Every structure is written in structure tokens, then in C-alpha cells.
Amino acid sequence: NFEGIHPTALIGDGVMLGRNVTVGPHTVIYDNVYIGDDSVIGAHVILGEPCADFYGADANYSNRILEIGSGARIRSGSVLYAGSSFGDGLETGHRVTIREGTRAGKNFRVGTLSDIQGHCHIGDYVRLHSNVHVGHKSRIGNFVWIFPYVVLTNDPHPPSEFQVGVNIEDFAVIATMSVILPGVSIGKDALVGAGSVVNRNVEAESVVVGNPAKKVATVRDIKSKKDGGSVYPWRYHFDRGMPWQGIGYDAWVQKNA
Amino acid sequence: NFEGIHPTALIGDGVMLGRNVTVGPHTVIYDNVYIGDDSVIGAHVILGEPCADFYGADANYSNRILEIGSGARIRSGSVLYAGSSFGDGLETGHRVTIREGTRAGKNFRVGTLSDIQGHCHIGDYVRLHSNVHVGHKSRIGNFVWIFPYVVLTNDPHPPSEFQVGVNIEDFAVIATMSVILPGVSIGKDALVGAGSVVNRNVEAESVVVGNPAKKVATVRDIKSKKDGGSVYPWRYHFDRGMPWQGIGYDAWVQKNA
Amino acid sequence: NFEGIHPTALIGDGVMLGRNVTVGPHTVIYDNVYIGDDSVIGAHVILGEPCADFYGADANYSNRILEIGSGARIRSGSVLYAGSSFGDGLETGHRVTIREGTRAGKNFRVGTLSDIQGHCHIGDYVRLHSNVHVGHKSRIGNFVWIFPYVVLTNDPHPPSEFQVGVNIEDFAVIATMSVILPGVSIGKDALVGAGSVVNRNVEAESVVVGNPAKKVATVRDIKSKKDGGSVYPWRYHFDRGMPWQGIGYDAWVQKNA
Ligand SMILES: CC(=O)SCCNC(=O)CCNC(=O)[C@H](O)C(C)(C)COP(=O)(O)OP(=O)(O)OC[C@H]1O[C@@H](n2cnc3c(N)ncnc32)[C@H](O)[C@@H]1OP(=O)(O)O
């Protein structure tokens, strides 16, 4: 079942490709990568990049499994390390880096140049826009949106041996260029405004802005710039690409109850 | 007229290369890309990357035209999508991403890792330094300078279906690590200081700094750190690479009047 | 002594590789690159990228030497220009860009997507995390740590012809998403907090935070989030990868006295 593989692509041992998988030119797939059906892998991609111990020239190194669900779209120049797993519907932009020990749920989308440092947990339907930096030990819930140049940190007083990841609850939104300091929790449905430096926990449905970030409103106070209506919690107002598309969030919840 | 094409480069159908075009190793040029005379395309470049509908596996997809003027220099690892056009003298750094629907004028320079999301208009002689993020629907005038890690946003309350781009007038300068919030206009000759979060329109010739950004001066108040002289509006004090190089801005305007 | 070179790699003239050097698939090594023993070069790397004058089509261009010490680990997609030199133990992440005129000491580590603009001096055991932007003319001492999305600037009133680099003293730490304005000095053992915009010199052992950054403490005031103990100056509390590993900083200094 090797179809649609460009002749310049290099495929290692123990690689398992599902039905109808396309692999672009100059792509390198190292050993023990599994890719589900109906996936498109772009050009200049590296899958199953060996972990750091290889670079340290461990003679007995055997590549850990990289597992990618069906329907994946991996755009050119991305590097996914060995030793991670992704549910169905993974979609990456260009030149994304995802290191070992990342566990992501289904329909994860991660934009161009984003950098996931590994050893983190990511739920279902998470959207990282371009150039998001996710530090080790981050925990990201379901249906979370994170915008460009956000950094999730982990070392409270670097350099040190103590790492404490951030925790982002379901439906939270982090606007562009914000930093979340180590160990901080962002509550369910909360909104971190653009350019914020968040050094305290943010309660559910709160809006915080500024450096350092302070609470200025609840999300229900924010009004649409288009028509003045409510816009948050966004799950009641937005459905593109979401499992409740066309039926509404409440109906979807009931259907699954 | 295929000269100077490296044997490992891959060239699609309907590609038109001008005279004296160099194409580097492992570069992929998809269908319907036009490149003007005297251009240098580096290694590992992708030109005419198919738009998202392709990834959605549209059987009838035919690649839209990507048009690049003469004298282009496209550095390694850059990805330019199908469906955009660039005037003469385009110069990119490494691993730039420019998506579909971008229309840029002549002498556009865009630095390493910059990410242009597409559907935006960019004038003549615009300079984006490294790692600038230009959101959909941005409008950038002529002779605008934008420095590293600046983000031009568009969704005022994400995620939503309402996008309103930013508008940057001629000769404006946006210093490093600033965010311009959706729909904001930056006036002619204005200066946004480093690290600003700009959530209100900025008047012509104003200097704004801070989070949120406030007006602290006019550009005429800023003095050179070298000799204490005036430095803004910069077009009267700087000419490298500009069409008024050697003759001065006013003389150039008169010549073209 | 060309061993472990992937057949798809391209090697220029005048390239000197030490013993036990591995070169990955699709990597391009231009003329006059020297690499020390026991080095691993990843896939899709470009070493000895010709300087800008080449793009300007100088017929007499001869590539300047790029010198890389022994034990290097250069990860995939990185581009190192001709005309720089690095001591032993260089380690890069993915898609790093390092331009001409960079001089770095030994055990330099530079993370994924970092962008060094060239013409700068970097000491020994410097750690740049992912996505750090080092402007021209920066001077970085020894044992300096810089975290993601930090920008070291140089043009105080851009665009201008006056560049004045920043100066970072030994053991200083710059936390994520901070901007250091042109000409600013960061003192020995100082700590710049996350998200700071630093427009004044920072004294040795000071902690500054905010936009614009203000001194809020000395590093000795900062306590461990783990056990309440001291954490700075970090060289007395952290040793992984440092030359005093296992023996402590003072013992190491004495040994070398
Ligand atoms: C491709 C892409 O576009 S990716 C980017 C996606 N979009 C974004 O990142 C932008 C998201 N929007 C934001 O971050 C906005 O700042 C929001 C939604 C948090 C707040 O916006 P609004 O509801 O319009 O707030 P509004 O402008 O009414 O401001 C209320 C107060 O908070 C301040 N404020 C608002 N946002 C910010 C901010 N990000 N930082 C600092 N202060 C802020 C305002 O100055 C105002 O204070 P004032 O009354 O003293 O003048």
C-alpha cells in the first residue's frame, strides 16, 4: 500500500502507511512511523525525527513509534519527532516542529512555524495558529484556540531543574503575543487579550489584558464589532470546523449525552 | 529558456521562466508559476504551493497562477502559494511563507520566517524584517517598514467569522514586537514603538508606545542617538534602496510630478 | 574522510570534513566549509550559504570560509552562511539561520527557528532557546541564557544608517518575549522578566519587568517556586551542561585559576 509516494521521498524501515497516502518530494520518513488512511504529506517534511539520544550517538537507538491518525495534512517543511501520537484529522502548516512525548487528540490543527517542545497533552479540536510556542509539560484541554506568538512557559526561574507547565482549560482563547507564566491556569471559556503577560491564574469566563495581566471584564461583556451582539462563550456563536457545525453546541451536547 | 536549473529541482507544467533564471537544488516549482528575467531562486524553495482546496483533494483542481516579476531573489526554504502576484525586485529571506491572494507592488522585501496569511494588499518598496506576521485582509501602503515579531491581526474577538484587517499608511514604521489590533489604522509617517499593543487608530506623524499604546510624541520630536539631529519623517533622512537614493525625497517627487 | 554522507547530499569544492561526520539527506554544503570531527549534520541543511553579494551576481565571488568546531549537531533545515566561525560543541535546533560575520565560542546552543543576523560576538556556553532574534552588532558574553521570542535590536530610530548593538554581560538571563532596545547593556547576573521592553541599562544582579521595564528586585530576592530556596545567581544552583557540572561553580573557578 505504498501509493502516491514521490520518487525522491525516503522511507525508513517499519513504516506503515494507510490507504491513499500521498508523500511529497524530498520528504524523509524515518523508521517506525505509522500514518492513517487518506493522508497528504507535503514536500521537505521529516517524520519520525530521532530523539536527542540519537544525536548523542547511542549505538542501540531504535526509533520510537510516531503515530498519526487518518486524514492527516502535513504541510511542507514540518518536522515531527519519533515518540508522539496524534488522533485523526491532524493538520499542520509549514515548518511546524513537534517534539517527542506529545499526545494530541483528534482534529488538532497547528499553524506554520509553531513549535511544540514535547511532553505535553493536547485535547481534541485544539487550534494553534502560526508561530505558537508550547513549552514542555503544557496541558491544553479541548477546543482551545491559541493565536500567533503566544508562549506557554514552564521554568519559573530559568535556568533551573524545576519545570511546571501551564494548564489551559476547555474553550479558552489566548490572543496573539501573550505569555503565560509557568504553572498558571487559564480557566474554561476565559479570554486572554493580545499582548498580555499572565502571571496569575485566570478564572473561567474572565477577560484579562495588559502587562502584567489584570481582569477587565467577563467574556459576556464583550460585544461584536460587527453587530453589537454577544460573541462569547464562543461555542454558542461559532461552529466552523467544530463537531456541532450546523446544529449548535447545545444540540451537539445533547446528542452525545 | 530553462537555464541554470539544478538537476534536483522539480519543475511543473505551465511554468514560464524568464531569461537568466537560476533555480537551486531540491526546489519544487508547481504548475503555472511565472518568474521574470534575472531571478535567483534558492534551495528547498516551493513555488506555486497548491491552495487548501487541493489538500481537500479536489479532483478538478488546477493550480492558480503565481506571478513573480523580474530580478527576484527568493532565499532557501521559502514557500509561495499559487494565486498571488509580486512586482519586480521581490526579495525574500529564508523560509518565508506567503499564501494565496497576496498582491504586492515592486521592490517588496520580506525577511526570514515572515508569514503572510494572504488576501492582503501591499504597496511598493515595503520592507518587512524577519518574522513579521501579516494577517488576512491587511492593507499596507508604500514605503512601510515593519520590524521583527510584529503581528497585524484581523479577528477582533476570536474565533469569529468577522475579520477586519489593519491599514498601514505610506511611510509608517512599526518597531519590533508590536501588535496592531483588528481594524486599526496607522497614519502616514507614524511610528509605533517597540513592544506596543495598539488598539486605537494612530494619527499621522504620531509616536505611540506601551501596552496599551499611548501617544507620547510626534515623530519630529525624536532626535538621532548619533548626532541629535532630526530623523523623522525618515524619507528626508534615509535613502538606501529607495527610488530617491542619491537625489533626496523632494527632488524625486518633483522628477515624477 | 567522507563517511556517512547521504547520497542525496551535495558537497561543494574546498569542503573539509573531519573524522566521523554524518551528513543527512538533501543537505547542501557550499564551497569552503570546514567541519570538525564527530559532527552530525541533519537533513535539508544548508552550510556556507553565499552572502548577499552573490545574490547581487558578483562574478568574482568566492565563498568565504565557514568554520564549525568538532562535536557539532546541526538539526534539519538550518542555514549557516559563509563567513562565520563556531567553537567546538555547536548545537542547533531546526531551521536556525545564522548569517555572516558571527563569531561564537564553544558549546553554543541555539534553538529551533532562532535568527542571528550576523556581525555579532557570542561567548562560550551561551544558550539561545527557540526563536530568538539577535540583531547585527549584538555582543553576548559567556553563560548567557535567552528564551523564546526575545529580540536584541540595533537601530534606535529605524530606518536609519546608525546601528548600536546591545551588550549582554556574563550569566545574564533574558526571559521570554522581551525586547532589548538598541545600545542597552544588561549587567552580569541580571534577570529580565518575561514580556519586558528594556529601554534603559540594567545593573548587575537586578531584576527588571514590565513595559517599559523597571527594577523590581535583585536576583537574590527571587525564591524557588519548588522549595523557597535561593535560585540566583543561577551559576551556584544549576550545572547541567556547564563546565562546573558535578563540582560546583566555585570549585571550577579555583581549578582554572
Ligand atoms: C490572524 C489573527 O488575526 S490572529 C489574532 C486574533 N485576534 C487577536 O489576537 C485580537 C483579540 N482581541 C483582543 O485581544 C482585545 O484586546 C479584547 C477582545 C481582549 C478586548 O477588546 P475590546 O472588547 O474591543 O476592548 P476595548 O477596546 O473596549 O477596551 C476596554 C479597555 O481595555 C483596554 N484593552 C483592551 N484590549 C487590550 C489589550 N489587548 N491590551 C491592553 N489593554 C487592552 C482598552 O484600552 C480599554 O481601556 P480604556 O477603557 O482605559 O481605554
Ligand SMILES: CC(=O)SCCNC(=O)CCNC(=O)[C@H](O)C(C)(C)COP(=O)(O)OP(=O)(O)OC[C@H]1O[C@@H](n2cnc3c(N)ncnc32)[C@H](O)[C@@H]1OP(=O)(O)O
Ligand atoms: C534588527 C533590528 O534592530 S529591528 C528593530 C528596529 N528598532 C526598534 O524596533 C527600536 C525602535 N525604537 C523604539 O521603539 C523607541 O522606543 C522609540 C524610537 C519609539 C522611542 O525612543 P526614544 O525617542 O529614545 O524615547 P525615550 O527613551 O527618550 O523615551 C521617552 C519616554 O517614552 C518611554 N518609552 C520609550 N520607548 C518606549 C517603548 N518602546 N515602550 C514603552 N515606553 C517607551 C520612555 O520610558 C520615556 O518615558 P519616561 O520619560 O517616563 O522615562
Ligand SMILES: CC(=O)SCCNC(=O)CCNC(=O)[C@H](O)C(C)(C)COP(=O)(O)OP(=O)(O)OC[C@H]1O[C@@H](n2cnc3c(N)ncnc32)[C@H](O)[C@@H]1OP(=O)(O)O
Ligand atoms: C520553555 C520555557 O519555559 S522558556 C521560558 C523561561 N521562563 C520564563 O520566561 C519565565 C521567567 N520568569 C519571570 O519572568 C518572572 O516574571 C520573574 C522570575 C521575573 C518574577 O517572578 P516572581 O519572583 O515569581 O515574581 P512575583 O510573581 O512574586 O511578582 C512580583 C511583582 O512583580 C510583578 N511581575 C512579576 N513578573 C512580571 C513580569 N514578567 N511582567 C510584569 N510584571 C511582573 C508581579 O505582578 C508582582 O507585582 P505585584 O506585587 O504588584 O502583584
